[in-house]
Amino acid sequence: MLAQKPTRSTLVAAVLMASVAMPALADKASETLNVAFTKELENVDSYFNSSREGVVLQRAIWDGLIYRNPETNEYVGNLATSWEWVDDTTLEFKLREGVTFHNGEAFNADDVVFTVNFVANEENGVKTQRNVNWMKSAEKIDDYTVRIHLKEKFPAAIEFLSGPVSMYPNEYYAEAGPSGMGLKPVGTGPYKVTEVVPGQHFVLEANGAYHDSPKGQPEIAKIDIRTIPDVNTQMAELFSGSLDLIWQVPADQANKLAQMGQFTVANESTMRVGYLQMDAAGRSGEDNPFTNKLVRQAVNHAINRQELVDALLQGSSKVVYTPCFPSQFGCVQDVTEYDYDPEKAKALLAEAGYPDGFSIDFYAYRDRQYAEAITSYLNAVGITTNFNMLQYSALREKNMNGEVALSFQTWGSYSINDASAMVSQFFKHGALDSTRDDEVLEWLNVADSSTAPDTRVEYYTKALQKITGEAFWAPMFTYNTNYVFKDEVAYTPTSDEVLRFVDMSWN
Amino acid sequence: MTDVTDPLAAEIHGPSPRQLLKARALSHKGLIFGMMVVLLLVLVAILAPVLAPHDPYAQSLMNRMVPPVFMGGTWEHPLGTDHLGRDYLSRLIYGARVSLMIGAIAALISGVIGTAMGVAAGYFGGKVDAVVTFLINVRLAMPVVLVALAVVAILGGSLTVVICVLGLLLWDRFAVVMRASTLQISRRDYVAAAQVIGASTPRILLTEIMPNVFNNLIVIVTLEMAHAILLEAALSFLGLGVQPPTPSWGLMVSEGKNMMLFEPWLVLIPGAVLFVLVLAINLMGDGLRDVTAPEGRS
Numbered sequence: 001m002l003a004q005k006p007t008r009s010t011l012v013a014a015v016l017m018a019s020v021a022m023p024a025l026a027d028k029a030s031e032t033l034n035v036a037f038t039k040e041l042e043n044v045d046s047y048f049n050s051s052r053e054g055v056v057l058q059r060a061i062w063d064g065l066i067y068r069n070p071e072t073n074e075y076v077g078n079l080a081t082s083w084e085w086v087d088d089t090t091l092e093f094k095l096r097e098g099v100t101f102h103n104g105e106a107f108n109a110d111d112v113v114f115t116v117n118f119v120a121n122e123e124n125g126v127k128t129q130r131n132v133n134w135m136k137s138a139e140k141i142d143d144y145t146v147r148i149h150l151k152e153k154f155p156a157a158i159e160f161l162s163g164p165v166s167m168y169p170n171e172y173y174a175e176a177g178p179s180g181m182g183l184k185p186v187g188t189g190p191y192k193v194t195e196v197v198p199g200q201h202f203v204l205e206a207n208g209a210y211h212d213s214p215k216g217q218p219e220i221a222k223i224d225i226r227t228i229p230d231v232n233t234q235m236a237e238l239f240s241g242s243l244d245l246i247w248q249v250p251a252d253q254a255n256k257l258a259q260m261g262q263f264t265v266a267n268e269s270t271m272r273v274g275y276l277q278m279d280a281a282g283r284s285g286e287d288n289p290f291t292n293k294l295v296r297q298a299v300n301h302a303i304n305r306q307e308l309v310d311a312l313l314q315g316s317s318k319v320v321y322t323p324c325f326p327s328q329f330g331c332v333q334d335v336t337e338y339d340y341d342p343e344k345a346k347a348l349l350a351e352a353g354y355p356d357g358f359s360i361d362f363y364a365y366r367d368r369q370y371a372e373a374i375t376s377y378l379n380a381v382g383i384t385t386n387f388n389m390l391q392y393s394a395l396r397e398k399n400m401n402g403e404v405a406l407s408f409q410t411w412g413s414y415s416i417n418d419a420s421a422m423v424s425q426f427f428k429h430g431a432l433d434s435t436r437d438d439e440v441l442e443w444l445n446v447a448d449s450s451t452a453p454d455t456r457v458e459y460y461t462k463a464l465q466k467i468t469g470e471a472f473w474a475p476m477f478t479y480n481t482n483y484v485f486k487d488e489v490a491y492t493p494t495s496d497e498v499l500r501f502v503d504m505s506w507n
Numbered sequence: 508m509t510d511v512t513d514p515l516a517a518e519i520h521g522p523s524p525r526q527l528l529k530a531r532a533l534s535h536k537g538l539i540f541g542m543m544v545v546l547l548l549v550l551v552a553i554l555a556p557v558l559a560p561h562d563p564y565a566q567s568l569m570n571r572m573v574p575p576v577f578m579g580g581t582w583e584h585p586l587g588t589d590h591l592g593r594d595y596l597s598r599l600i601y602g603a604r605v606s607l608m609i610g611a612i613a614a615l616i617s618g619v620i621g622t623a624m625g626v627a628a629g630y631f632g633g634k635v636d637a638v639v640t641f642l643i644n645v646r647l648a649m650p651v652v653l654v655a656l657a658v659v660a661i662l663g664g665s666l667t668v669v670i671c672v673l674g675l676l677l678w679d680r681f682a683v684v685m686r687a688s689t690l691q692i693s694r695r696d697y698v699a700a701a702q703v704i705g706a707s708t709p710r711i712l713l714t715e716i717m718p719n720v721f722n723n724l725i726v727i728v729t730l731e732m733a734h735a736i737l738l739e740a741a742l743s744f745l746g747l748g749v750q751p752p753t754p755s756w757g758l759m760v761s762e763g764k765n766m767m768l769f770e771p772w773l774v775l776i777p778g779a780v781l782f783v784l785v786l787a788i789n790l791m792g793d794g795l796r797d798v799t800a801p802e803g804r805s
Contacts, residue, residue, distance in 0.1 A: 232768050252572070252590075256769040304568075311568030311592075369762075372751045373591050376566040379752065387750040388663065 028488045028506045031221040034243045035499070036228045040199035043182035046166060047119055047126045052248075052412065055164075056499045059215075060204060060223075062166035062187035065093055065112070066158060067214045070494035073417065075158055076214045079107065079167055079188065083158075088451060089136075089150040091157060097144055099211045101169040102192040109140040114170035116148055130425050131164040131414065153449040155456065156329075156418040164414050190218040190502040200227050204501065219505040238263070238484065245485035247499055250369075251314040254482035265484050269316040270497035271325040272412040272479035273422065274370065276303070280472050281436040283402030289360065290405060294352035296471035299406075300338035301345040302381040303374060305476050312370055315480035322464055323423055323473050327495075330419035330447060330460035335468040345381040357382025363407035365392045371408045374476075400431040410479065415496035419460050420448050427467065435472040531798045538794020544787035552603040559597035560585070563754050567592035572770055586776055590762055595773075598754040599780060605755045606736050606784065609670055613735035614728050616674025621681020622724060626716060628682070629689025630708075639682065646679045655738060659747040669748050673735045681727050688720040722799035729792030733785045740781055756781045 037053045046058035067078040077083070080093040099107040116138035119126050126132050134154040139147045150157060172186050185193045190210045195203035202225040206218035228234050228243075231253060237243040238257075249257070249265075258265040276299060278290035289295045305319040321338065324331035349357060362378070362385035364371035375385040385406075390398070398404050413421040424447075426432055427440050440463045447459035467473065483493045491504040522530070532538055551558060561584075568591065574580040575587040575595065586595040628639035658672050692698065693716065701711050740757030742748030744764075749755040751762075756777040763773025 231765055235768055250765065252766060253769065307568045311571055368746075369590055369765075372762075373566060373568060376564065376591060376752060379564065380566075386663075386665070387752075389746055 033220045033223050033245060033489065033501070033504065035223060035225045035245045035247075036234045036237070036243050037225055038227070038229055038231070038234075038248055040227050040229075041202075042199065043178065044185045044193070044196060044198075044202070045178045045181040046164065047132070048178045048182065050127045052497060055414065055497075057185075057202065057204075058164070058166055059189070059498055060191040060501050061185050061189045061193060062168070063189050063213065063215070064162050064166045065095075066162040068159070068162040068417075069214065070496055070498070070500075075162055078162075078213055078215070079112075086147065088153045091148045091150070091161075092141070093146050093148070095144040095146060096211060099188055100209065101172070101186050101188050102207060103169065103172055103186045105169045105171055105186075107167070107169075107188055108143045109146040111167055111170045112146045112148075113138040113140050114173065115168045116165075118168075118173070119165070128164070128414070130421070131160060134160065135165075153451055155451050155453075156416070156420050156448075159416050159418050159421075163416050190215055191223060201225065215500075215502050218502050220501065223501050238486075244489055245483065245491070245499075245504075247481055247483045247493075249482040249484050251312070251480075251482065254484060255314075257484050262487065263484050264487055264489070264491075265482060266491075266493045267315040267480055267482050268493040268495050268497075269318070270412065270479045270481050270495065271328070271415050271417075272410050272497065273320055273323070273325055274367075274408070274410045274476050274479060275323060276374070276474035276476065277399075277404070277407050277409045277434050278471075278473065279402075279405040279434050280470070281402075281434055283434065283436075284405040288405045289352070289354060289358050292352045293470055294348045295354065296474070297338065298345040298348035298352070298381065299378065299383070300471050300474045301341045301348065302383070303338075303377050303474060303476055304340040306340065308370065308373060309477050312373060313477055313480060315482065317480045318478045320475050320478050321468060323426065323467055323475050324419040324464070325413060325422065325478060328413065328417055328419045328421065329453075330423075330456055332457065332461045332464060334461065335464050336471075337468075338471070338474075342377075342381050349382055354382070357384060359384040359386065360406050361386045361388060361404075363388045363390060363395055363398070363404050365390055365395045365408075366410065367408075374408055396432075399434075402434075404434075412479075412497060415498055417496075419464075420444075423460065423463060423467075424448050427463065427472075435467075435470075437466065437470070437472070440466055528798060532794070535794045535798055537790040538798060541787045541790030541792075541794055544783060545791055548603050548784055548787070549607060551600055552607045555600045555604055559594075559600045561594035561597045563593060563597040563601040564752050565593060572766065572773070574770070575772055575776070578772060587772065589759070589773065590766065595759075595776060598759060599756070599777065602754040602756045602759060602777065603780075603784075605666070605749060605753060606739065606781070609666070609673065609739045610732040610736040610788070612670050613673035613677060613739075614732040616671070617676070617678035617731055617735075618681055618724070618728055620675070621678035621727075622685050624678070625682040625685025625687075626689045626712060626720070629686040629691075630693050630712060630716060632690075636686070639686065643679055643682050643686075646676075646682075649676075651676050651738065652741065655742060656745070656747060659742060664742070664747045664750050666749055666753065669739055669742060673738055677731050677735060677738075680731060681724070684723050684727050685720060688723050689716055692716055692719045722795070725799070726792050726796040729788050729795065733788040733792070736781070736788070737785055 039051060039053055041049055041051060041053040043049045044057055046054055063078050065078060065080040066075050068075050079096055081096050083091055083093045086092050095109060101107060116135055118124055119132040120135040120137060134150055136149045136151045141147060169186055173181060183196055190207050191204040192207050194205050204223040206221050210217055231250060234246045238246055254265050257263050278296050279288055280290055280296060282288055282291040309317045309319055322331055322333060322335055326333055362375055368389055375387055378385055411422050424444050427435060428444055429436055429441055443459045443463040447456045450456050481497050485491060488507045489504060490507045570588050570592040571590060573584050573588040576582060576585050580587050584594050589595055624639045628636040655672050655676060659668060662668050698711060698715050701715050739748055743755045743757030744761040749758055751758060759777035760774050767774050
């Protein structure tokens with residue numbers, strides 16, 4: 001940003017702040033923390049949404065068998081007290097005793113068996129199959145011992161069990177189902193839900209009877225979450241005191257808020273990677289330009305990644321060349337890197353038979369500003385883009401039908417610290433695979449199912465080197481998130497883009 | 508004899524209708540102001556490549572959101588730069604092209620459709636009139652913005668689509684006014700006289716009817732042009748109109764919206780220009796009405 005000192009615009013903001021002053025609805029005194037979500041959450045049931053907001057609520061309302069400490073990345077027991085591999089595809093858990101769900105139902109092996117069998121069954125339609133489809137079934141040994149059977153060897157199992165796989169109450173879930181669970185969620189987590197207005201308003205209250213969990217005990221009595229899509233409105237409410245914490249604040253606004261000196265502005269990197277997806281498999285048309293490796297390389301050379309990171313994303317974002325987040329296990333960085341070289345891009349396009357460039361539909365679903373900047377780079381080397389901004393679900397469907405030749409995509413890996421959460425999601429010939437490379441599939445199969453870390457790294461390396469060498473994608477940058485909150489809130493954000501209410505307290 | 512010749516003589520020696528029109532036009536401040544502003548913006552649009560200090564598409568991420576001169580910026584970018592570091596003044600100048608082009612072409616398309624329908628209904632009456640009136644009612648029953656949104660959402664936003672959609676939607680006022688005016692004119696004696704001497708229908712329409720409804724037509728054209736410009740801005744603001752990187756004032760407002768709290772000029776500048784253009788076109792329309800049909804002044 002240009003302005004280093006309080007500028008006229010911050011003064012304008014201060015005036016606006018005064019003009020929108022409303023009675024402070026809540027703060028430390030009322031023991032209520034007011035939080036804003038930007039996007040509407042379709043269903044609170046964590047298996048039936050695929051959004052970041054859903055992950056945030058999932059971590060507050062439910063618990064997994066295992067917990068990964070976001071600081072140390074160490075796995076500790078949560079609903080399970082211990083676990084061991086019986087063989088390559090069987091995990092046995094000893095469950096914690098004396099845990100009850102928010103509705104009073106006691107937690108035991110039946111709940112685990114029911115939950116696992118329900119979500120692992122593809123017919124039940126869990127939204128992100130990748131999170132659960134490695135499990136075959138669960139088996140009760142006794143009331144507090146349970147075994148989970150895997151379809152095949154899956155070394156990332158512990159990571160997934162500490163992340164998206166949370167335990168549901170069997171009796172309640174059998175009766176309420178995903179829609180009932182979405183309206184009246186019941187879990188074992190540190191916060192219980194007292195009010196749900198779908199997509200709009202969620203009220204959480206501290207679970208006074210929370211078990212002795214590694215997540216810690218909730219300190220803030222009440223969390224009130226509202227969906228406010230417009231970031232200006234969010235900031236105005238923050239000024240007026242009717243919001244205490246906002247997150248996912250764009251870098252420009254976060255800088256200005258930091259200059260005002262009244263709020264804590266924390267920046268943390270996230271696992272989200274932004275990339276251009278190109279239709280190398282020719283699903284959108286045999287003759288589409290991206291079936292040509294030279295064109296894909298030209299796209300990679302056309303993008304000034306460093307400038308995007310420095311000027312737009314800012315914060316702790318990094319340039320990335322791999323189709324995975326660098327901290328993820330197996331995400332080796334020893335890959336082909338494409339430097340910013342528009343002349344080379346033009347030369348490659350000419351060599352590919354497009355001396356005058358070509359025109360193509362360009363799709364994006366978020367961060368319009370980044371998308372515009374990217375198209376501007378492409379236009380500069382002769383790739384004319386017809387800009388289309390769609391909703392995520394609409395673009396995803398188009399993508400699954402193979403109708404998208406070029407799109408700006410992002411993937412947050414569900415904060416799973418393993419390369420399989422991203423590479424294997426998109427390069428194993430699934431509906432979202434735009435490349436369909438047989439060799440990559442073969443290598444990823446080995447890497448995903450091997451239990452030997454060395455073998456995994458070796459095969460991920462092979463796959464990643466081929467993906468980058470062939471320029472199947474144009475990975476560009478990692479995201480960061482800005483958290484802005486009042487000084488009376490104490491919170492240290494973690495690098496996995498999960499807002500943890502249980503870690504927050506009043507100063 | 509003098510009783511008859513005196514007023515005649517006075518009329519002959521007085522100012523001609525054209526001179527009267529000119530005098531009225533020159534003394535009408537709103538008309539003069541509106542015309543000057545519109546003329547100026549048309550010139551700006553035509554001369555955009557000469558006037559614009561920078562390439563409106565040239566992105567410079569290191570120079571983002573430079574404030575305009577009057578807020579502490581430099582003359583390098585008199586109106587500052589936008590969120591991608593593109594020169595705001597240049598985008599504004601090129602944006603004038605988009606706005607005026609959409610306004611003019613949409614008004615032309617709807618003008619042709621509406622006038623043809625209205626004049627036919629007014630002149631022929633009977634079944635033709637019934638059909639046209641029915642079509643007008645159907646069209647009036649559809650909310651313009653909603654239909655435009657739906658069509659653009661289905662076909663995808665682009666300059667051509669927006670122009671066509673607006674052109675095909677805004678003909679109702681032309682049809683209504685032209686029908687009423689034609690109905691009035693076609694009962695006049697000179698039309699009957701033309702019919703009696705055996706003039707063909709096209710000839711009567713072109714030489715007797717059209718010149719006499721032209722005043723009204725001009726007024727509607729200006730109204731609808733302003734209407735189309737505003738609708739384009741609204742569609743672009745919603746992300747369904749002109750697509751980036753094409754500079755459009757509505758799109759500029761939309762892109763500046765996120766920074767409204769801290770960089771209000773990003774929204775204020777294109778908003779103000781849009782306001783001035785629409786105001787000027789409306790003043791021009793009102794002025795033309797006053798000047799050409801002084802009895803319509805209220």
